Amino acid sequence: MMMTFSPPPTATPTPNLPVVRITEVAQHLGETVRLQGWLYNKRSSGKLQFLQLRDGSGVIQCVVFKGDVPEFIFEEAGHIGQETSVWVEGTIKEDTRSALGFELSVSQLGVISHAYDFPISPKEHGVAFLMENRHLWLRSARQVAILKIRATLMKAIRQYFDDRGFTNVDAPIFTPNACEGTSNLFEVEYFEKTAYLTQSGQLYMEAAVMALGKVYCFGPVFRAEKSKTRRHLTEFWMVEPEMAFVEHEENLQIASELIAFAVQSVVQNCQAELTVLERDVAKLEAITLPFPRITYDEAIKILHHHGRTDVVWGDDLGGDEETLVSQAFDKPVIIEKYPVTLKPFYMKRNPENPQQVLNMDIIAPEGYGEIVGGSQREDDLAVLEGLIAEHGLDDAVFRWYLDLRTYGSVPHSGFGLGLERLVAWICGLHHVRECIPFPRLMDRLSP
Ligand code: 4AD
Numbered sequence: 296m297m298m299t300f301s302p303p304p305t306a307t308p309t310p311n312l313p314v315v316r317i318t319e320v321a322q323h324l325g326e327t328v329r330l331q332g333w334l335y336n337k338r339s340s341g342k343l344q345f346l347q348l349r350d351g352s353g354v355i356q357c358v359v360f361k362g363d364v365p366e367f368i369f370e371e372a373g374h375i376g377q378e379t380s381v382w383v384e385g386t387i388k389e390d391t392r393s394a395l396g397f398e399l400s401v402s403q404l405g406v407i408s409h410a411y412d413f414p415i416s417p418k419e420h421g422v423a424f425l426m427e428n429r430h431l432w433l434r435s436a437r438q439v440a441i442l443k444i445r446a447t448l449m450k451a452i453r454q455y456f457d458d459r460g461f462t463n464v465d466a467p468i469f470t471p472n473a474c475e476g477t478s479n480l481f482e483v484e485y486f487e488k489t490a491y492l493t494q495s496g497q498l499y500m501e502a503a504v505m506a507l508g509k510v511y512c513f514g515p516v517f518r519a520e521k522s523k524t525r526r527h528l529t530e531f532w533m534v535e536p537e538m539a540f541v542e543h544e545e546n547l548q549i550a551s552e553l554i555a556f557a558v559q560s561v562v563q564n565c566q567a568e569l570t571v572l573e574r575d576v577a578k579l580e581a582i583t584l585p586f587p588r589i590t591y592d593e594a595i596k597i598l599h600h601h602g603r604t605d606v607v608w609g610d611d612l613g614g615d616e617e618t619l620v621s622q623a624f625d626k627p628v629i630i631e632k633y634p635v636t637l638k639p640f641y642m643k644r645n646p647e648n649p650q651q652v653l654n655m656d657i658i659a660p661e662g663y664g665e666i667v668g669g670s671q672r673e674d675d676l677a678v679l680e681g682l683i684a685e686h687g688l689d690d691a692v693f694r695w696y697l698d699l700r701t702y703g704s705v706p707h708s709g710f711g712l713g714l715e716r717l718v719a720w721i722c723g724l725h726h727v728r729e730c731i732p733f734p735r736l737m738d739r740l741s742p
């Protein structure tokens with residue numbers, strides 16, 4: 296006897312239907328369209344299934360009414376698991392109760408690929424578990440919002456420089472020497488030699504700026520810091536402008552302007568994402584120029600005033616000290632003119648007080664710590680040679696850098712803005728590990 300087997304019925308997509316992304320549904324009100332994405336969440340109520348569909352551009356509620364679809368589609372809608380990939384067809388309707396303002400009234404639905412037991416449900420999970428599943432965690436609404444804000448900040452930063460005549464120049468990742476001190480270098484075997492992963496593109500930008508006048512690099516940098524704090528990554532992204540004929544004062548202005556511009560760009564373009572993150576937007580709207588500005592000496596006085604008499608002149612300001620100082624302000628605060636002993640060799644001495652360098656650290660409000668470090672650079676050959684020797688650095692590897700002072704040296708300045716610290720502050724996130732797609736930390740190298 297022949298066994299007959301009939302495969303379960305499957306839906307077939309309607310030919311010639313417009314495929315739209317969720318962010319575009321407003322332009323298709325009343326029309327029948329196809330959406331494609333992943334099931335984020337669902338609930339049912341008798342003859343209705345409410346499917347939350349996400350496609351990366353947004354989330355929309357898709358309503359499946361038993362009377363509107365074939366029986367097998369209604370059944371399937373009731374059984375598909377979170378993160379199943381699907382296509383859905385239906386009519387776009389207004390829905391004033393949802394954040395999006397629209398919903399889809401479903402006429403057809405097909406599974407592209409099933410997902411069962413997706414490990415990350417919308418409930419709470421521990422951080423270790425989420426970090427181990429970072430590749431899947433990225434799909435959650437909060438992580439999507441963070442990634443979009445990060446991308447918006449990168450775009451705004453590039454726009455700020457591109458609109459002002461800067462040229463984007465890329466710095467190398469393999470380097471023969473340190474830029475920000477030798478204590479936190481990653482060593483790499485490089486044929487018969489030792490190379491280091493770059494800590495900063497600055498020295499290369501100083502070469503490029505003599506060619507182009509105004510430049511910036513924007514890429515990953517590496518620090519082998521044995522710091523397990525909420526502000527430290529071993530791999531992070533930094534934008535580093537360098538400007539010829541720009542001195543300390545103007546350097547401060549440009550850094551402040553850049554920060555204000557980037558923050559306002561997120562306020563204007565990322566309202567939905569800030570809402571997902573429950574960020575207090577009023578605090579960001581208040582980030583307007585000018586920013587408060589104090590010297591290192593004044594910062595020490597503020598610390599003493601708050602009872603931190605253990606901190607003495609000449610001590611570096613760590614995360615706790617920065618937080619305490621920044622609490623006096625509701626905008627980023629510029630701390631300038633640090634003791635020479637605390638800063639790298641290349642910073643220019645203050646001609647009015649050779650104990651100080653013409654530098655700035657900019658500290659974010661609300662306890663997010665240092666977001667910018669920068670300075671005017673030493674442009675005198677003899678002085679720079681002295682500083683290299685004083686810091687015990689190998690003259691030979693800096694020969695090319697000294698050439699920049701040998702051939703047409705000019706005053707120049709620049710700074711580095713750490714992207715993940717900026718993202719942490721703007722998004723109101725406790726730890727920088729959520730501010731980069733795949734964080735690299737002392738104790739984390741995967742996924
Ligand atoms: O203050 P830093 O070390 O400055 C420099 O590297 C200069 N060469 C930049 C320049 O003048 N072109 O680093 C700049 C910024 C810090 O203010 C902070 O925002 C970020 O980079 N940063 C880190 N971000 C995450 N994890 C770390 N381990 C970081 N170290 C610095």
Ligand code: MG
Pocket residue numbers: 656665667668
């Ligand atoms: Mg610094």
